Amino acid sequence: MENPLSVIVLAAGEGVRMRSGLPKVLHRLCGKPMLRILLDTLEGLSPRRLLLVIGHGADMVKETIGPGYEYILQEEQLGTGHAVMVTEKFLEPDDVNLLIMAGDVPLVTKDTLEGFTRFFLEKRGDAALITMEPEDPSGYGRILRDSSGEVRGIVEEEDASREEIAIKEVNASIYIFRREALFRCLRHIGRDNRKGEYYLTDAIRELVKGGGKVLAWKSTDPTEVLGINSRDQLAEAVRIMQKRINQHWMSQGVTIVDPRQTYIEMDVQIERDTIIHPFTFLKGSTKIGEACEIGPFCRIQNSILGKDVVVEESVIRECVIDEGARIGPYASLRPGTHVSSRAKVGTFVELKNTQLGRGSKVPHLSYMGDALIGEDVNIGAGSITCNYDGVSKHQTVIEDEAFIGSDTMFIAPVRIGKGAVTGAGSAITKDVPPESLGVERAEQRNIKDWRKRRSGEQGGKR
């Protein structure tokens, strides 16, 4: 391949139509800022350099996107042409061909950009641009062609004549320029238009006027080059991305019962024959093993599930769930939790930073935090680790085969020995030795006819 491209991403705009305190390119899509998604795609092209022109909310953009990019500040936003002008002094001799695009086009794929790049390099143009024919072209610059079909310019919608408005082919705002040709032309463009801005598109017209060769590459999938200018378009982009991801996993042998109701983020991995029920979110770096059944009403984030795991109506974050475990309905598994194989976490159960051993069960209404629970343990309903004393957190250890009575309070730090038992309703403050019963309980008293007498006192509504 030739000298790799240098990439300039224009990310200085405010995005007025978003009506937001957040710079437009930081709005999120399937869990990531849209600029982050684009940059990940661009890095896949192994560009020579990646320059980011920032302006509105520059500090927020830098902080969110992080180091590893060359940020160039465009202090005044005088249009896309101007944004490119400010990069000139940062360019190096080897920055020969420039891929220039906006930061608000997160749906473009590596395949498309590679195809476009190959096209430019093979055809040896001075510039190339991606065009498309969306169903609704409003908002986009229209492509002007001469009678022989050659591109002769682009007109922004607000400056277009009625005839030009009727043109269906529009500018996707993704360009490759020979750097030398670009900056030569930029010197000649003005800002005599409705917005009073320097348009990068005018450089195309200048190029054509000077006899330059401008190539157009028509994208077959207009959804890829959707620019996001409003919350409405953001929602549309979410929908397209969601559909794309779901189609992929279905083709890999995952059943998604209703793809319209299933949100899978980009970095998730799923093995075949897993069934995803509606109203399910799989987020972050989650990995789901083979033949799991997930949902409905689940949210799983940054977690790893082995095969044959069943999760219903639950929230799982930063956890590891081993083969054959069953979770829910109505469980909340919080960071640092490891549920071992064939273990069961039931209804109204919260685990936090807890190891639950193989075959162990926490069936109902329990909170286990900072607990180390062995194998084949049964935790009675209503049991709670009192892991926080108001100052710091302490561990509860429950060894293999222990049988925990309902409503047991573990005043941590405390240890329940192997095979030990606790009595229902006990506050366990001291370790219970193996095979022993630990119980904290007063004597039950039955007071005869108590209610009759009390009702009498109170005037007795029953």
Place this chain on the structure above:
Amino acid sequence: MENPLSVIVLAAGEGVRMRSGLPKVLHRLCGKPMLRILLDTLEGLSPRRLLLVIGHGADMVKETIGPGYEYILQEEQLGTGHAVMVTEKFLEPDDVNLLIMAGDVPLVTKDTLEGFTRFFLEKRGDAALITMEPEDPSGYGRILRDSSGEVRGIVEEEDASREEIAIKEVNASIYIFRREALFRCLRHIGRDNRKGEYYLTDAIRELVKGGGKVLAWKSTDPTEVLGINSRDQLAEAVRIMQKRINQHWMSQGVTIVDPRQTYIEMDVQIERDTIIHPFTFLKGSTKIGEACEIGPFCRIQNSILGKDVVVEESVIRECVIDEGARIGPYASLRPGTHVSSRAKVGTFVELKNTQLGRGSKVPHLSYMGDALIGEDVNIGAGSITCNYDGVSKHQTVIEDEAFIGSDTMFIAPVRIGKGAVTGAGSAITKDVPPESLGVERAEQRNIKDWRKRRSGEQGGKR
């Protein structure tokens, strides 16, 4: 403006295709009976009078819609023409122009009705009607025009010839009549048609026949004049209304991740930069502040949320949640609850008629009812206010900085002093003074080898 219109709403029909015990116009749409929605829109026009013709389920309609309208009973339902006839004797001399429409058209907007009214008044017709060209015209009356394009009548679908059925322009059943012209014509219409009913549409034909001037105003948005005759159309109206509301909030700077999965009722208010995740309901008079994050799986009704509030997997009804509070996952906040700023209500927690002070936390598995909780209080998991003694409800007061051990039972009325502590598993029947520990607990006993012996007795399955 001229003499304001008098409005007649026809709401006497049964709505046979709804197959319901409820009169059609009382079926609900985004939280309100469809007739209620229409009346709110009509009142926006400041009409001279608002007459409601009722019949089927008249008492239910009156009771649901309430006072403030002039109800006219149509005892026998002999068609739309007949419904108008029964209003005649209730009209006053100043009821000069009559806007007449059915009560099952809740999606019509004030803008449309105002435009239609202006059109009628400017063109000085004897009658005007709204027409439209829906994708599927079936079920609607077809507009008959003469060769010069003037309206010459309307034919109901069941009485239409094959040629008339093919007409695309249909009657939206929204009319303005000069009152005098209308009743003159109504005297001439009969009921010689398939249904044996007096059709209001026949008055149009009579008017034309007598040389009257009938105007047609074509609506560009057929969804506005959708009449609801079946549950299927009701669902379609919900979808249209939902889309309209969501588009509005997105244009105002609210991120709605998936507008197809988000139900926002008409009177809700949302500040910008709030993010609404899928599977979320915002109902009633709810107000959401700036930069909140709501959902997924939330239902919030008649509640007020300050800025930066986060709510996940929760139900909130008639509550106030202050800035920076965090709710859920899996919390239920019931009426009369006030969660102060930076407070946290966690997982499997129910609050009812409870004040939770600034920075206080109820992280897990608790029920707080009729409680007054101060600032920086920590409520241990499994704590419960025993607010009901079987006769009446009592208050629990927990003062600032108290630290409540897990599984504390508050036998209300009871007061926990400032900075006081309760021991895990205690039933607190008496007030605990400030800075003191209140504990109700027996001594823990450990009984050695208890399990081994017991297993022996029982034949010992472990």
Place this chain on the structure above:
Amino acid sequence: MENPLSVIVLAAGEGVRMRSGLPKVLHRLCGKPMLRILLDTLEGLSPRRLLLVIGHGADMVKETIGPGYEYILQEEQLGTGHAVMVTEKFLEPDDVNLLIMAGDVPLVTKDTLEGFTRFFLEKRGDAALITMEPEDPSGYGRILRDSSGEVRGIVEEEDASREEIAIKEVNASIYIFRREALFRCLRHIGRDNRKGEYYLTDAIRELVKGGGKVLAWKSTDPTEVLGINSRDQLAEAVRIMQKRINQHWMSQGVTIVDPRQTYIEMDVQIERDTIIHPFTFLKGSTKIGEACEIGPFCRIQNSILGKDVVVEESVIRECVIDEGARIGPYASLRPGTHVSSRAKVGTFVELKNTQLGRGSKVPHLSYMGDALIGEDVNIGAGSITCNYDGVSKHQTVIEDEAFIGSDTMFIAPVRIGKGAVTGAGSAITKDVPPESLGVERAEQRNIKDWRKRRSGEQGGKR
């Protein structure tokens, strides 16, 4: 009617595009394997015999579908023609007309198959096939007709010429053959095609060649004959089925607020004026009475609900819920539970194999398992039946009008008498007589200034 048809269902294929360990025909759709759905429809035709040709995963298919069918093993899968050939020796003299179709077409209706059968019998063909014109014909065999419109063959897509690919009318792969004509032709077909398979479609061409009469019956609803070859098509079939079922119930007087978000399985029954809110699943043999309000966020399986029941944010499986009961938000009702009329199951409550009497309430945070609860009982928050002692399960009986204090533990087997009361936080190990108070509690001690001293010891972060 004539001699009934014999039916041959071809269910031997692997379904490579499913990328699954499960044979294609066992993938589920609205709760049932797709082959099961088809067989139920076919049985509605009262066929003479029902022969299933199985191959890939034959044992799994037999086990899942069960007895009552004649299974024929196609050991090698050499195409649809071959699959039919292997059935020949199992046919009886009375198997005169054969309905042959694939097992992956679950959406076909009894009406369509009956219409098709009548058409075949009336027109007295040698063979008949269903054709359709789907929007996207790719993947289907194209119908070849001669200039007079008579069917002259079917060409599989992979063997079709460019011109043939452009044909819009495709083969739905549902056939009726005169048995004698079919097997005569099958002897002449070869496997000289791209897949190297014996195509059943080639028998059609042979029939035509030999002067046989081949009839085509065009289906007006291409969704009915959708063949499922990929997970994507499986999801599409779910959507079609879901829409079909929801339309039915709406026409019967059920309000489905958003039919896109509501999953009702085939065997569910719903009475009129019930409202189903979004994000609701009704599964299995569930029956819902009149004027119930179900959802949002509910999953109800194999359960029977009386009239006027309200269920919010809950999971209900194999339960009976009587008139006027209220469930949720956030309840889990497990198998064997019976909630009587006007009873209430509230928030974070799990019932399992429990009878809850008329007017009784379990409002919050409780687990009742294997319990028999009388009428007008109030169960305090946090109450738990300790029904499992690690060896077996025991019953808790709570008689009418008992008032259970919060956090009561029932060490089963145990009985609470009529009108008895338990003290909050008590572990009840012995029966409580009627009208008596049972309480297990130590004395509350208040230790003054405990926190101050303790903070001192610990260096005192508060």
